[in-house]
Amino acid sequence: MGALNVKLIGIIVAVAIFITSFTLFTVRETEKAIMFRLGEIVNTNIEPGLHFKIPVFNNIRKFDSRVLTMDAQPEEFLTSEKKNVRVDSFVKWRISDIGKYYVSMGGDETRASTRISQIIKDTLRNEFGKRTIQEAVSGERSQIMTSLLTNAKKQLDDFGIDIVDVRIKRIDLPRNVSTSVYQRMEAERARVAKDFRSRGSEEAERIRADADRQREIISAEAYRDAEQIKGKGDATAAQIYAEAYDKNKEFYSFYRSLIAYKSSFSSKSDVMLIQPDGQFFKYFGASMLPEK
Numbered sequence: 001m002g003a004l005n006v007k008l009i010g011i012i013v014a015v016a017i018f019i020t021s022f023t024l025f026t027v028r029e030t031e032k033a034i035m036f037r038l039g040e041i042v043n044t045n046i047e048p049g050l051h052f053k054i055p056v057f058n059n060i061r062k063f064d065s066r067v068l069t070m071d072a073q074p075e076e077f078l079t080s081e082k083k084n085v086r087v088d089s090f091v092k093w094r095i096s097d098i099g100k101y102y103v104s105m106g107g108d109e110t111r112a113s114t115r116i117s118q119i120i121k122d123t124l125r126n127e128f129g130k131r132t133i134q135e136a137v138s139g140e141r142s143q144i145m146t147s148l149l150t151n152a153k154k155q156l157d158d159f160g161i162d163i164v165d166v167r168i169k170r171i172d173l174p175r176n177v178s179t180s181v182y183q184r185m186e187a188e189r190a191r192v193a194k195d196f197r198s199r200g201s202e203e204a205e206r207i208r209a210d211a212d213r214q215r216e217i218i219s220a221e222a223y224r225d226a227e228q229i230k231g232k233g234d235a236t237a238a239q240i241y242a243e244a245y246d247k248n249k250e251f252y253s254f255y256r257s258l259i260a261y262k263s264s265f266s267s268k269s270d271v272m273l274i275q276p277d278g279q280f281f282k283y284f285g286a287s288m289l290p291e292k
Contacts, residue, residue: 023052023055024050024051024053025060026050027046027047030065031063032064033062033063033098034061034063034099034102037054037058041103044102061107063098063101063102064109065094065095067093067164068093069092070092072089072090072091072117072120072121074088074172075087077125077129078128079128079129079133080131080132081132085171087168087172089120089166089167091120091163092166093112093156093164095160096157096160099160100160101159101160102160103160104159105161115159116161119151119155120148123147123152127147133173136171145166149163149165
C-alpha cells in the first residue's frame, strides 16, 4: 500500500511539472514578449520576470530588445557632378513598439533589416545627389549622417523600430574616378608649386638687384672717399715738395734726379741711349754736386 502511494505521488508531481511547463514562462531583461490568444495579440506590455499563460489558448513570442547592428553592404551613389561614390555604412536599431513591429514586420528580423536598408539607401541617394564629391567626402559628412538619422527615425517609427544611430564608415571613389581626382589633385599641387617657385624666383631677383645696387653704392662711396683721401694726400705731398723746393732748390733737384736714376737702373739689363752731356746726367760730375 505504501509503494502505491509513492507511485501515485510521483505521477501527480510529474503531471504538475508538465502542466506548469505549459502555464509558466519567463521574459528576460534583454527581451520583449507578445502574448497571443488563439492567434490574436492580447498583451504587448509584458514586463521581465515570471508570468502565467493558459495552455493551448495562449502562446508567447519573444524578441531581442537590445540594440542591434545592421552592417549594410557598400553601395554606389551618384553625386551632383554625376560621379559615382562607393559608400559603406552601418545602422544601430532596436525594437521600440513590439506590437507595431510584429504587425508590420511579422516579427521577422531579416525583413526589418531589409526595410531599414532600403530607407537608408534612398536617403543616401538623395543626400549624395545634392552634393559634390568634395562636399560629400570632406565637408558635409556629419550633415549627411544627421539627415540619415532624422529621416530613418521618422519613416520607421510607424513600424515600431527606433533608429539609434547611423554612421558612414567610409566613402571611396571608383578606380576611374579616383585616377581622375588624383590627376586633378596632382595638377593643382603642381600649379601651386609652380606659383611658389615663381614667387621665389621673383624674390631672389629682387634681392639680387638690391644687393647689386647696394654694392654699386658702397663701391661708389668707397671710390669717392678714396679719391678724396688721395687728393688730400697729393695736396699734402705737393705742399711738402713745394716747401722743400723753396728751402734748397738745387738739393731738391739733386734728390729728384737720384730717385730717377734709381728707378731707371733698377735692373742690370736696363739700357738707355742718352747723350752724356744731357740734363739727365748733370749730377754725375763732381763739380755739379750741390753746395752745402
